[in-house]
Amino acid sequence: MWRFIGFRTLQAIPVIFVVITVTFFLVRAAPGGPFDDEKAVSPQVQAALEAQYRLDLPMHEQYFAYLADLLRGDMGPSFNYPGRSVDELIFQGLPITAELGFYALLVAVGIGVLSGVIASLRPNTVQDYVPMSLAMIGICMPSFLLGPLMVLVFGIWLDWLPVSGWDQSSGDKVLPSITLGAMYAAYIARLSRSGMLEVMSQDYLRTARAKGLPERVVVIKHALRAGLLPVISYLGPAFAGLLSGSFVVETIFQIPGLGRFYVQAAFNRDYTMILGTTTFLATLIVVFNLLSDFLAAWLNPRLRYQFQKGK
Amino acid sequence: MTTRISRLPRGGRNWLVLAVLALLVGCSGGEDGGGSSGLTRVEQGNLDGVLHFGNGVEPEGLDPHIVTGVAENKIVSALFEGLVAKHPETLEPEPGVAESWEIAEDGKLYTFHLRQDARWTNGDAVTAEDFVWSWKRILTPELGAQYNYNLFSVVNAERYANGEINDFDLVGVKALDDYTLQVQLNSPTPYFLQLLDHYSTFPVHRPTIEEFGSISDRLSPWARVGNIVGNGAFTLTEWQINSHVRVEKNPNYWNADNIRLNAIVYYPTENLVTEDRMYRDGQLHHTQEIVLDKIPVYQQEIPEQVKITPWLGTYFYMFNTTRPPFDDVRVRKALAMTVDRDLLVETVMQGIVEPAYALVPPDTLGYFPPKTFDYDPERARELLAEAGYPDGEGFPAFDVLYNTQESHRRLAVALQQMWASELNIPAQLVNQEWKVYLENQDNMNYDVSRRGWIGDYVDPNTFLDMYVTDGGNNKTGFSSERYDEIILREAPATLDREARYELYREAETLLMESMAILPIYTYSTKHLTHPSVKGKPSNIMDHVNFNHIWLDPTVTTE
Numbered sequence: 001m002w003r004f005i006g007f008r009t010l011q012a013i014p015v016i017f018v019v020i021t022v023t024f025f026l027v028r029a030a031p032g033g034p035f036d037d038e039k040a041v042s043p044q045v046q047a048a049l050e051a052q053y054r055l056d057l058p059m060h061e062q063y064f065a066y067l068a069d070l071l072r073g074d075m076g077p078s079f080n081y082p083g084r085s086v087d088e089l090i091f092q093g094l095p096i097t098a099e100l101g102f103y104a105l106l107v108a109v110g111i112g113v114l115s116g117v118i119a120s121l122r123p124n125t126v127q128d129y130v131p132m133s134l135a136m137i138g139i140c141m142p143s144f145l146l147g148p149l150m151v152l153v154f155g156i157w158l159d160w161l162p163v164s165g166w167d168q169s170s171g172d173k174v175l176p177s178i179t180l181g182a183m184y185a186a187y188i189a190r191l192s193r194s195g196m197l198e199v200m201s202q203d204y205l206r207t208a209r210a211k212g213l214p215e216r217v218v219v220i221k222h223a224l225r226a227g228l229l230p231v232i233s234y235l236g237p238a239f240a241g242l243l244s245g246s247f248v249v250e251t252i253f254q255i256p257g258l259g260r261f262y263v264q265a266a267f268n269r270d271y272t273m274i275l276g277t278t279t280f281l282a283t284l285i286v287v288f289n290l291l292s293d294f295l296a297a298w299l300n301p302r303l304r305y306q307f308q309k310g311k
Numbered sequence: 312m313t314t315r316i317s318r319l320p321r322g323g324r325n326w327l328v329l330a331v332l333a334l335l336v337g338c339s340g341g342e343d344g345g346g347s348s349g350l351t352r353v354e355q356g357n358l359d360g361v362l363h364f365g366n367g368v369e370p371e372g373l374d375p376h377i378v379t380g381v382a383e384n385k386i387v388s389a390l391f392e393g394l395v396a397k398h399p400e401t402l403e404p405e406p407g408v409a410e411s412w413e414i415a416e417d418g419k420l421y422t423f424h425l426r427q428d429a430r431w432t433n434g435d436a437v438t439a440e441d442f443v444w445s446w447k448r449i450l451t452p453e454l455g456a457q458y459n460y461n462l463f464s465v466v467n468a469e470r471y472a473n474g475e476i477n478d479f480d481l482v483g484v485k486a487l488d489d490y491t492l493q494v495q496l497n498s499p500t501p502y503f504l505q506l507l508d509h510y511s512t513f514p515v516h517r518p519t520i521e522e523f524g525s526i527s528d529r530l531s532p533w534a535r536v537g538n539i540v541g542n543g544a545f546t547l548t549e550w551q552i553n554s555h556v557r558v559e560k561n562p563n564y565w566n567a568d569n570i571r572l573n574a575i576v577y578y579p580t581e582n583l584v585t586e587d588r589m590y591r592d593g594q595l596h597h598t599q600e601i602v603l604d605k606i607p608v609y610q611q612e613i614p615e616q617v618k619i620t621p622w623l624g625t626y627f628y629m630f631n632t633t634r635p636p637f638d639d640v641r642v643r644k645a646l647a648m649t650v651d652r653d654l655l656v657e658t659v660m661q662g663i664v665e666p667a668y669a670l671v672p673p674d675t676l677g678y679f680p681p682k683t684f685d686y687d688p689e690r691a692r693e694l695l696a697e698a699g700y701p702d703g704e705g706f707p708a709f710d711v712l713y714n715t716q717e718s719h720r721r722l723a724v725a726l727q728q729m730w731a732s733e734l735n736i737p738a739q740l741v742n743q744e745w746k747v748y749l750e751n752q753d754n755m756n757y758d759v760s761r762r763g764w765i766g767d768y769v770d771p772n773t774f775l776d777m778y779v780t781d782g783g784n785n786k787t788g789f790s791s792e793r794y795d796e797i798i799l800r801e802a803p804a805t806l807d808r809e810a811r812y813e814l815y816r817e818a819e820t821l822l823m824e825s826m827a828i829l830p831i832y833t834y835s836t837k838h839l840t841h842p843s844v845k846g847k848p849s850n851i852m853d854h855v856n857f858n859h860i861w862l863d864p865t866v867t868t869e
Binding site: 030031032033035036037038039040041042044045046047048049051052077080081082083084089092093148151155156162163164165166168169250251252253254255256257260261267269 | 352371372374377379452453454455456457459460472473474529530531532533534535551552553554578579580581582584585588589591592594744745746747749750751753763764782783784
């Protein structure tokens with residue numbers, strides 16, 4: 001097990017390094033610069049601005065200086081928000097996005113597993129078709145449609161929940177969490193349905209039933225543990241996806257999270273911010289994938305064994 | 312409760328509610344629904360004197376010498392005060408830090424008498440020396456202040472900013488004593504007083520800036536909550552990025568007795584639809600925009616809350632006059648004459664803007680631009696034939712460049728159609744992301760391109776100085792010796808307003824005769840404003856003077 005963990009961790013480092021390098025040169029290759037604006041900037045001012053951000057140095061010097069700073073944990077000053085560092089901005093948005101992602105994941109797992117399991121109990125009946133059709137709609141319905149629709153109904157017509165904000169009035173976290181979670185709920189529903197279906201036909205469940213166990217115990221105690229394995233290995237990437245994919249929901253609901261920086265930085269050509277958020281999210285995705293690999297290996301001994309045999 | 316607009320039939324609504332309710336029940340998030348209990352944010356704000364202001368985008372910063380945007384301006388002008396302020400209705404100068412001022416007969420020497428009770432938020436007096444140091448700061452070349460050119464009418468300011476001289480004593484701004492400031496200009500600049508209400512000329516607090524960095528440090532955190540020291544009617548108390556900025560009444564402000572707002576909360580509302588929902592839900596007193604398609608509905612249902620006002624800005628297309636076939640003035644004129652502006656304004660723009668036939672918006676402080684052409688497809692076809700393209704024959708396909716945005720696309724489609732049906736020439740629409748679009752304009756890598764310009768101050772010069780030969784904002788290849796002569800030398804030296812406007816009309820006629828640009832409409836500002844907001848008249852600069860605003864809690868939208 002330890003060998004497995006160590007090997008996978010070592011594999012992850014070059015991935016992150018490549019992400020940083022590619023991003024660094026790609027953003028600089030993109031047309032337009034951080035100081036371009038509708039009103040022309042005089043050459044003198046342009047030169048002064050470039051000097052303030054080290055853009056006057058040759059490209060390779062900029063690159064190595066950036067790497068050196070990064071190793072010290074310094075992602076540099078933001079181009080777009082003078083007086084603020086990228087570290088500061090990321091760590092200001094992260095807790096909010098993480099909280100949103102966590103609630104969304106609760107929504108996703110709650111709805112997803114429940115409807116997936118219900119559907120799998122009577123495959124190809126109404127009990128299967130209804131939740132699965134809803135799931136299909138959930139996957140197809142983009143959050144920029146679902147979000148405003150829910151705001152219209154619950155925020156404006158019924159006036160039950162606030163239409164926007166985060167931590168500003170009670171209940172303002174409900175709609176964004178559902179909006180963000182819905183798509184993942186749908187996917188989890190399909191994963192858990194197929195996982196359960198596969199498990200339900202296994203011999204050990206037939207044995208359990210033959211022993212006279214009630215169906216409830218068969219499902220909850222014996223089938224779920226194996227049937228939900230695919231869902232568990234999906235949770236890591238899903239959470240990383242929730243963190244990096246929250247831009248639309250954050251914009252709709254006026255939430256001061258990380259996702260908005262990520263997208264705005266690209267539009268503004270805020271070089272350090274693009275690099276900072278990309279590096280950060282890439283690291284996060286790699287780490288969550290690792291964690292879910294480890295979790296899956298721990299739950300499913302076959303994976304570990306295969307790895308050891310392969311060596 | 313605030314105004315609600317429901318447009319779905321009852322049956323449909325119930326069904327929808329049920330469907331989404333099923334989703335909600337599954338969520339065991341644990342938070343209970345609020346919102347219906349108590350007052351809306353706007354109603355509470357009316358009682359507490361707190362204005363909730365939709366401010367467009369997140370401010371990049373609050374350092375008056377570094378920021379460049381409209382959203383920043385709205386906050387900075389509450390936190391700082393220049394020598395002169397603007398009356399919100401007339402836009403005429405009214406006293407700010409300067410109690411009074413004298414202008415010498417030649418129009419080149421200004422003497423400002425500062426009020427002795429003006430204070431920084433930390434209690435220090437605001438002195439003439441503060442202004443001298445602040446102007447030195449924005450002119451310091453290493454600071455890279457984009458708006459330093461606002462002071463270039465001051466003697467030697469431009470040379471100092473460009474690093475040609477190093478001695479700031481040579482620059483024409485002097486503190487005669489603690490409360491007297493003297494400014495020497497290169498030439499009489501009739502709009503100079505207006506510039507003193509622009510944040511680039513605001514004073515900053517020297518000890519605070521030097522505590523956090525040097526005079527040329529862009530990146531220091533001095534303009535943050537807890538650090539910032541200002542001299543305006545309000546002081547910064549909260550700033551959460553992408554959430555809100557809160558400023559509260561400054562008790563040290565010299566005119567604090569007459570400030571009626573206790574606080575202003577600015578919200579970055581870059582998503583127009585979200586802003587619209589926030590307004591309808593009673594979270595905002597004032598929106599930065601109105602979604603174009605909703606204007607007719609609002610005009611019918613809540614007309615008193617819809618504020619649409621002409622704006623000091625022009626929406627136009629420009630030609631690359633260095634590239635065939637647009638190097639031929641007849642071709643440019645033909646294109647301009649086939650644009651039916653009345654039709655465009657009425658349909659695509661929902662009738663809320665005015666058609667434009669020149670660059671400077673009409674009635675810019677009494678200036679009316681010349682009208683050199685009109686909608687005339689017949690004449691346009693003749694011109695095109697003279698240029699060698701009878702009935703559009705042999706006219707090369709050309710690109711119309713615009714930055715990606717739905718409203719620009721709609722307008723471009725309409726123009727494409729007009730040119731195709733009237734002149735039989737093929738325009739191709741090309742949309743590009745903002746920065747790419749800017750770069751292609753800068754490199755003159757386009758045929759025809761969409762462009763907009765908003766004036767910095769109320770004077771034709773803020774528009775016309777774009778088109779001097781090789782000017783940084785020209786981007787069309789337009790060049791005229793006479794035009795340069797007027798804009799750079801004759802007009803700035805002319806003291807009499809009518810005589811100066813006559814010169815500007817001559818220059819603008821030159822520009823329009825060459826048709827380097829194709830004017831389309833004069834912008835207008837669109838806001839939704841809650842009726843409890845008082846003392847906020849509309850004006851062509853979209854200028855907001857928060858010192859005059861107050862909230863009337865007795866007014867509701869019931």
